[in-house]
Amino acid sequence: MPGRVEGKVALVMGGGQTPGDTIGNGRATALLLAREGARVFVVDLDGDRAAATCAEIRREGGQAESFAADVRQEADVQAAVVACVKAFGRLDLLHNNIGGGLSLGDESAVKMSVEAWDRVFEVNLRGMWLACKWAIPVMQEHGGGSIVNISSAAAHHKYPRVGYKTTKVAVIGLTEYLAAEHAGDMIRVNTILPGLMETPMAIEPRVAEGVAREVVIAERNRQVPLGKKMGSGWDVAYAALFLHSDEARFISGVALPVDGAMLVSG
Numbered sequence: 001m002p003g004r005v006e007g008k009v010a011l012v013m014g015g016g017q018t019p020g021d022t023i024g025n026g027r028a029t030a031l032l033l034a035r036e037g038a039r040v041f042v043v044d045l046d047g048d049r050a051a052a053t054c055a056e057i058r059r060e061g062g063q064a065e066s067f068a069a070d071v072r073q074e075a076d077v078q079a080a081v082v083a084c085v086k087a088f089g090r091l092d093l094l095h096n097n098i099g100g101g102l103s104l105g106d107e108s109a110v111k112m113s114v115e116a117w118d119r120v121f122e123v124n125l126r127g128m129w130l131a132c133k134w135a136i137p138v139m140q141e142h143g144g145g146s147i148v149n150i151s152s153a154a155a156h157h158k159y160p161r162v163g164y165k166t167t168k169v170a171v172i173g174l175t176e177y178l179a180a181e182h183a184g185d186m187i188r189v190n191t192i193l194p195g196l197m198e199t200p201m202a203i204e205p206r207v208a209e210g211v212a213r214e215v216v217i218a219e220r221n222r223q224v225p226l227g228k229k230m231g232s233g234w235d236v237a238y239a240a241l242f243l244h245s246d247e248a249r250f251i252s253g254v255a256l257p258v259d260g261a262m263l264v265s266g
């Protein structure tokens with residue numbers, strides 16, 4: 001049986017992960033794309049984290065290469081795209097996973113500093129655009145492709161920090177723009193809105209603040225309508241796999257919640 005993305009080359013931006021007990025969205029997606037036949041180019045600010053994802057893919061018999069790059073630097077992003085094409089000869093799937101908030105100094109609108117505002121925008125929004133800027137010409141050359149940008153359910157519900165909220169809404173706008181602009185190039189562009197996921201990036205910063213792990217987990221689980229349990233990195237990965245696969249060949253410009261019915265529950 002061929003895999004669902006057999007023969008494709010995937011560039012996963014932010015495919016390492018925050019250390020922790022569970023799997024992150026980016027690493028789970030990189031692993032799943034590889035299991036389903038893609039060769040995966042894993043990019044991360046932290047080269048060791050990217051290499052660890054690749055090692056796991058190779059252990060399972062897949063093909064992967066890692067690359068250290070900072071999505072805030074255009075030259076790094078360009079170099080990552082060039083290196084991906086050099087390694088695997090093409091680029092079919094771009095997965096833009098990088099995003100952050102608290103760790104970048106995100107705050108309420110009245111407390112936020114200009115520096116933190118710029119940091120959140122650089123990482124969450126400008127980085128996604130830069131990856132698209134350099135990947136799209138390669139996809140155009142090869143007759144098409146798929147881009148998935150990771151936003152957040154926070155785009156559509158009340159959220160306490162202004163930078164994350166605003167950039168995650170803007171990711172949807174960027175996605176819609178690109179989907180319309182590049183439909184003629186056979187490039188599909190979609191976004192995923194994860195809800196409350198049990199990933200290290202969501203749990204570890206709160207634990208580091210001194211809140212007991214069980215309390216953080218219980219608080220988050222309580223808020224999820226579907227089964228009173230958070231989702232996992234695999235839930236985002238399976239949605240991404242579908243959107244990147246040819247099963248979604250007529251789907252472009254959508255924002256898919258992966259949130260256990262949170263958005264529809266008010």
Ligand SMILES: NC(=O)c1ccc[n+]([C@@H]2O[C@H](COP(=O)([O-])OP(=O)(O)OC[C@H]3O[C@@H](n4cnc5c(N)ncnc54)[C@H](O)[C@@H]3O)[C@@H](O)[C@H]2O)c1
Nearest residue numbers: 014016017018024025026045070071098099152197201202
């Ligand atoms: N976990 C959740 O509950 C949740 C909910 C909604 C949305 N999301 C979104 O999911 C995405 C992250 O998921 P994850 O679990 O893979 O997170 P993660 O923190 O485990 O992985 C993100 C990776 O991005 C890398 N990174 C950070 N800044 C970078 C930069 N400047 N250049 C290159 N790489 C950089 C980090 O080193 C890290 O390895 C984010 O876009 C986040 O907003 C998560």
